[in-house]
């Protein structure tokens with residue numbers, strides 16, 4: 001069974017087109033969506049990601065501002081920067097690039113971002129609302145995976161989805177979003193005994209482990225949909241996913257590549273959330289005007 005390759009580049013482009021149209025409309029109403037990205041220290045991988053995000057913003061007319069802070073910045077100084085951005089009317093989204101240096105408490109930082117501007121969907125308020133199925137910013141990577149499934153016409157209701165990995169950013173919210181679409185969800189992780197016995201039952205397998213080529217053909221039921229969230233760099237700085245693509249591709253029904261799969265969707269949904277945030281601000285302003 002030759003599988004169909006799900007292109008995050010193509011689906012991402014299609015979504016970005018409609019987001020770009022929304023940006024044009026907002027500008028006609030006098031609002032330019034704005035995203036602030038805070039980068040602490042000079043981790044080369046983080047710098048690349050941040051540059052990617054900024055280029056993607058520019059390409060569709062979103063204003064983006066990069067705030068670079070030295071690795072030695074104190075937590076209180078970082079929190080002050082976030083508070084300033086919380087109060088700025090030209091900034092609709094705030095993203096603090098993770099990971100942060102060890103002396104800074106990530107939980108404190110994330111909780112300081114105003115939920116109205118939390119376009120990463122990482123704050124406790126956003127996570128709580130997501131769990132309850134309420135209107136909120138959804139975390140970009142799992143949100144992007146849901147869009148990949150939707151645009152590829154993959155049915156979710158009644159399917160067995162197995163999530164490998166339980167991070168706050170990917171695994172946990174991924175399972176929740178699939179559950180909301182009526183999948184039967186199983187979470188697995190590093191302490192799960194006999195992982196292949198469980199992943200072999202998956203109609204939809206989400207690999208979010210963080211180990212290159214960890215998922216091989218003995219983990220896969222023939223005909224499964226395989227979504228690779230992994231972004232691992234080998235010694236030559238080459239990007240590889242969590243799935244052994246060459247082995248798994250022939251037996252899966254659909255599979256995402258790395259690069260060109262989930263990664264571009266993460267950025268797409270960040271743009272989407274930022275524009276949503278600007279739209280919400282505009283409709284609130286109109287509401288107040290009409291009071």
Ligand SMILES: Nc1nc(=O)c2c([nH]1)NC[C@@H]1CN(c3ccc(C(=O)N[C@@H](CCC(=O)O)C(=O)O)cc3)C=[N+]21
Nearest residue numbers: 049095096097098099120231259260261263264266267
């Ligand atoms: N607050 C915060 N929010 C994030 O969303 C966040 C973060 N911190 N820290 C780091 C991770 C990682 N991440 C990626 C986004 C896009 C690609 C991406 O576009 N990847 C391309 C390839 C890029 C390349 O070649 O390097 C692809 O897979 O095709 C990858 C990784 C967002 N993250």
